[in-house]
Structures are given as structure tokens and as C-alpha cells.
Amino acid sequence: MLKRSVSDKLMVLKKHKKNTTDTQSVKNVKKNRFLITINVNGSAGPVRFMVNEDDVVAGVIDTILKAYARVGRLPVLGSDVNNFLLYQANAVFEALDPWARIGSNGARNFVLHKKSLPQITKGMSEMIPQKRGGSSKNWINRSLSLMILFH
Template identity: 60%
Template sequence: MLLYKQKKNQSAGKANRLLISINVLGSAGPIRFVVSEDELVAAVIDTALKSYAREGRLPILGSDLNNFLLYCSNAGSDALSPWETIGSNGTRNFMLCKKPQPQNTTEVGVEGRAGMPRKGSGSWKAWINKSLNLKISSH
């Protein structure tokens, strides 16, 4: 009993460590590593990007942590703030996504980004809606 209390008191000064799992959109599997529950979300994103690059995973993401958002896998749809601690949510499963980049439609115009003309006049969403409407109306 005395030995148990000593071990408990020794670990009381240290922050708990968590094994977290981060899924990256488009990647084959999650990245897993141990962090302190007091670690900031920004530092966790940085560690995840370095680990992802070290393992040679695809697609290549880059190393700028400001281009990414971290979401709780089983919580709401809001991204975690880079200044909050990773242990504040009580979850260990996360999703790493690239921030949406604003697109300039004036630069691209009718041609694609590589200078090739587009085959269709609509977007992929319009094509899906059109194909769904054909299937529904053919009943």
C-alpha cells in the first residue's frame, strides 16, 4: 500500500501521456505517436507532419503546419484551435486535413490550370446531379 502511494505521488507532477491516432485524408492508415496531454494542437500537427514525411507516405503534404487543421474524429465539425491542449477534448482519435485554399476564378477562366481547355462546360457536381436525375426519372 505504501509503495502504491509513492508511485502515485511521483507521477502526480508529470502530465499524462496519451497515445493518439491521426488519420490523414488520402493516406492509407493513421499515424500513431505518444504526446503529453498538455501539448498544444499546433505542436501535435507539426509532429504529425514530420512523422508523415519521415515514413514517406503519400500524398505528399508539405511541412507548413499553418496549412492544416486538426479535427476530433468523433466530436463536432469545428477544427481544434492551435492554442488549445490536445488533452482538453478527452479524445485520442483525430483527423488532419488541409485548409481549403481560395481559388481565383479570374486567373483560371475557361481554361484549366495547365492551360488545357476544359472538356465540359459544367462542374463535376452538375454532372452528378444530371446523372442522378436521369436515373430517378427512368423509373
């Protein structure tokens, strides 16, 4: 029977310990990640990055806006997540729910649209009181407040 030295026993223990902790850490870190492609209206090309399957749509939009701004792409989009809607590339009719999980629909290609502000119609413009001699800044503030009121 062969006797092992103390150093051999320690090496075997370390190797065994290392193997068990590696498998445990892989189990803890392993999540479903996938690559998504997002086309931004008016941009020269798509933005691609990795997301977790459990990430919410609002968080993905926030990540898109930060990555887009960091690179300095045009047009400048801003940073407010509430001003944007994310659509599946093959179904542009209905925007994704901001609190839905990005991996729930199985799509990997998306389109980012900026929400449009409500347009002033002729009927609305007639409702705006017309003052003579007022500044254009006051007129714009009144117009915006009426747009918000009717929206």
C-alpha cells in the same frame, strides 16, 4: 544487541537514499500521456503516437507532419503547420484551436485536413486584367495576388 558493521550501515543508507530519490524522480517525470490516432486525408492508414495532455494542437500537428515525412508516406504533405487543421474524428465541423491543449477535449481520435486555397470564381476571373502576349507565369502571379487580396 547486534552491532552492525560499517559496510552494513552504508548499504542501509544507500538503499534508503535510493528509495527516496526513485520516488522523487517518478513524481517529477509522471505526466498524463496518452495515445492518439490521426487519420490523414488521402493516406493509407492512421498515424499513432504518444502525446502529453498539456501539448498544444499546433505542436501535435508539427509532430504529425514530421513523423509522416520521416516514414515517407504518401501523399506528401509539406511541413508548414499553418496549412493544416486538426479536427476531432467524431466532430468534423469545427477545427481545434491551434493554441488549445490536446487533452482538453478528451478526444483520442483526430482527422488532419489540409487547408484549401480559395477558388477563383467567374466574377474574380473577369476582374483579372487580360493581357495578350504575356507569360503564363505573370498571369499566375496576378491570380495568386488577387486570391490573397480577396481572402
